Amino acid sequence: MMKWMRENVYAAGIFCLLRIYLGWEWATAGFHKLTGGFDATGFIKGAVTKPVIDKATNELIYPTFTAFLEHFALPNAAVFNVVIPIGELLVGLGLIVGALTTAAAFFGLLMNFMFMFAGTVSTNPWLILLGGVIFMAGTNAGRFGIDHYLAPVARKLINKYKKDKPVHPAAGGTHKRAHA
Numbered sequence: 001m002m003k004w005m006r007e008n009v010y011a012a013g014i015f016c017l018l019r020i021y022l023g024w025e026w027a028t029a030g031f032h033k034l035t036g037g038f039d040a041t042g043f044i045k046g047a048v049t050k051p052v053i054d055k056a057t058n059e060l061i062y063p064t065f066t067a068f069l070e071h072f073a074l075p076n077a078a079v080f081n082v083v084i085p086i087g088e089l090l091v092g093l094g095l096i097v098g099a100l101t102t103a104a105a106f107f108g109l110l111m112n113f114m115f116m117f118a119g120t121v122s123t124n125p126w127l128i129l130l131g132g133v134i135f136m137a138g139t140n141a142g143r144f145g146i147d148h149y150l151a152p153v154a155r156k157l158i159n160k161y162k163k164d165k166p167v168h169p170a171a172g173g174t175h176k177r178a179h180a
Contacts, residue, residue, distance in 0.1 A: 012143035027092025033085035041077040047118035065117040098145010105135040
């Protein structure tokens with residue numbers, strides 16, 4: 001199944017449609033936040049005052065995430081007011097045009113999980129499902145997009161870097177140490 005997802009041209013066509021849909025969802029969410037006066041402060045305060053708890057034990061399910069929100073995100077809410085909408089817009093644009101598709105899907109998944117850790121379900125499970133499929137497809141999801149041209153250039157640069165990298169004796173190289 002993974003071979004089909006990562007190599008098949010028909011799968012690439014299906015992933016292209018899914019990628020564009022998912023990208024549109026992210027881009028419109030980010031655009032509306034950028035143009036609509038988005039303020040994350042209320043959301044963060046709500047996630048801190050009403051965290052996700054285990055109903056049986058009344059204990060926090062994500063205590064470290066709640067602490068992160070309370071001690072880092074809330075004091076820096078002005079930064080998050082910019083980072084979240086721009087991140088959503090960039091993830092959306094990357095998915096729509098098929099540029100750095102795997103990275104865009106990864107960061108979309110990361111944001112979806114953060115929203116869910118904060119207690120918001122909304123469309124996040126659906127977006128996680130689609131984003132996970134796109135992420136697993138890897139570069140094949142961007143085959144009909146900019147990644148078709150970008151991936152070979154990236155591979156060439158990586159191979160050039162590997163070839164030019166000096167060999168270290170500790171890594172099994174052939175350099176001999178001179179003794180004095």
